[in-house]
Amino acid sequence: MEFRFDEALPLLRRTPAVLTELLGGLPGRWTDAVEGPGTWSPFDVVGHLIHGERTDWIPRVEHMLRHGDEVPFPPFDREAMFAASRGLSLDQLLDTFGELRAANLDRLAAMGLTEVDLGRRGRHPEFGVVTMSQHLSTWVAHDLTHVGQIVRVMARQYTETVGPWRAYLSILRPS
Amino acid sequence: MEFRFDEALPLLRRTPAVLTELLGGLPGRWTDAVEGPGTWSPFDVVGHLIHGERTDWIPRVEHMLRHGDEVPFPPFDREAMFAASRGLSLDQLLDTFGELRAANLDRLAAMGLTEVDLGRRGRHPEFGVVTMSQHLSTWVAHDLTHVGQIVRVMARQYTETVGPWRAYLSILRPS
Numbered sequence: 004m005e006f007r008f009d010e011a012l013p014l015l016r017r018t019p020a021v022l023t024e025l026l027g028g029l030p031g032r033w034t035d036a037v038e039g040p041g042t043w044s045p046f047d048v049v050g051h052l053i054h055g056e057r058t059d060w061i062p063r064v065e066h067m068l069r070h071g072d073e074v075p076f077p078p079f080d081r082e083a084m085f086a087a088s089r090g091l092s093l094d095q096l097l098d099t100f101g102e103l104r105a106a107n108l109d110r111l112a113a114m115g116l117t118e119v120d121l122g123r124r125g126r127h128p129e130f131g132v133v134t135m136s137q138h139l140s141t142w143v144a145h146d147l148t149h150v151g152q153i154v155r156v157m158a159r160q161y162t163e164t165v166g167p168w169r170a171y172l173s174i175l176r177p178s
Numbered sequence: 179m180e181f182r183f184d185e186a187l188p189l190l191r192r193t194p195a196v197l198t199e200l201l202g203g204l205p206g207r208w209t210d211a212v213e214g215p216g217t218w219s220p221f222d223v224v225g226h227l228i229h230g231e232r233t234d235w236i237p238r239v240e241h242m243l244r245h246g247d248e249v250p251f252p253p254f255d256r257e258a259m260f261a262a263s264r265g266l267s268l269d270q271l272l273d274t275f276g277e278l279r280a281a282n283l284d285r286l287a288a289m290g291l292t293e294v295d296l297g298r299r300g301r302h303p304e305f306g307v308v309t310m311s312q313h314l315s316t317w318v319a320h321d322l323t324h325v326g327q328i329v330r331v332m333a334r335q336y337t338e339t340v341g342p343w344r345a346y347l348s349i350l351r352p353s
Contacts, residue, residue: 004335010205014332017199024196025325030185106237130342137341144340147333148349150200151326157189158322160179164321167305174323 006121006140010035016108019101022049027097034093036160045153050084051095052149056103058083060142061110067135068114069127075126145171179256181296181311186318190272193321194276197224200328202272209268211335220328224271225259227324231278235283235317242300243289243308250301 004010026034026045034045043051060078066076088096121136158174169175179185201220202208209220218226234254241251263271296311333349344350 004207004211004339006336006339010207013204014208014242017204020199021196024192024199029188029192032179032185033189036179112235127342132344133341136339137343140336140339141341141343141347144336144343144347146349147329148347150334151329151349154322154329158319158326160342161181161315163321164179164311164315166308166316167302168312168316168319171205172316172319172323173324175319 006136008116008118010107011139011143014143015104015146018052018150019097019104021150022052022100022153023097026152027094033157033160033163036042036156038156038159040077042156043152045156046088046093047084048097048149048153049100050088051081052146053096053100053103054080054083054087055142055145056100057108060138061107063125064114064116064135067123067138070125072124072126072132075128078128181315183291183293186314187283189318190279192322193325194272194279195229195273197328198228198272198326200347202269202324208332208335211331213334217331218327219270220331221263221271222259222276223328224268224275225263227276227321228271228275229255229258229262230317230320231275231282235313236282238300238313239286239289239291239310242313245300247299247301247307250303253303259287266350 014103037044037047058077059129063076066074116135121134121137121139124132125135125138127133155174158172160176162169163170179253212219212222233252238251240247291310296309296314298310299307300310300313302308330349333347337344337350340347340350
């Protein structure tokens with residue numbers, strides 16, 4: 004499936020509402036759960052998505068428009084949320100994510116990118132040359148990845164609890 | 179994590195709203211997408227969840243209360259939705275799932291089960307003896323599994339589109 008704005012934007016727009024329905028007001032035993040030492044809880048994941056809104060997705064679009072593939076993107080800190088989320092509630096994080104995502108989609112709309120711009124090039128600090136279309140489709144796939152991670156972390160809290168049904172639930176198998 | 183009603187019910191209650199936020203009004207290129215021949219689309223998964231509401235989760239609770247582990251549950255048809263969903267729209271399926279889930283949680287509440295009932299036994303046609311707690315926690319894990327499946331199916335439509343970022347997105351790796 005090629006990247007198309009009219010298919011990608013409806014997904015990007017709904018992720019905050021999906022996460023608010025999934026996590027808002029849920030007992031902390033679910034939202035603070037992890038899969039093991041060094042893994043992320045649903046709370047951590049929402050913080051990570053916020054950091055992406057602040058420093059990755061739209062800032063890199065702007066960077067590409069300004070510098071093309073001459074200047075690499077500043078690297079993205081995948082774990083910045085451990086400090087940034089400290090002292091905040093999950094409901095605060097969900098609200099912040101919703102506000103930032105809406106503002107970023109407004110910024111994107113204001114840029115008036117067209118299909119032609121999807122071929123623009125940027126430089127990733129690790130991968131080298133990438134395209135606007137790859138970057139924007141990664142934004143979508145990254146949202147979906149982390150929704151998948153959140154439900155997996157929660158499901159795995161019941162790995163033992165489901166007894167023999169474990170055999171039927173592939174999400175419970177170590178990945 | 180042991181099964182507790184006050185932790186499981188908030189998750190069971192929200193699944194229809196999560197799926198409506200995730201899928202309602204989305205282009206068919208996402209909701210009819212599959213991972214390959216013989217795999218399920220998001221549309222198929224919602225139909226499968228409906229069939230579970232009709233024939234599995236609460237009917238099996240009632241079966242356990244009536245028969246204990248003397249009579250096995252009727253087997254569950256995992257693919258009944260292919261016929262049952264024919265001619266319906268995804269929005270119709272999402273509404274039906276929401277209505278059935280709400281009605282089933284009302285039926286469960288009306289049974290007034292307590293912690294003691296979690297140890298009640300039933301007989302699975304394949305696994306043999308199972309407990310009420312295993313059955314009810316499987317209901318929760320099954321919801322989460324299928325939300326995870328839906329986001330995985332959608333993310334994988336972009337496996338090529340994301341270019342080199344594929345290396346960072348574990349959801350895109352064949353499972």
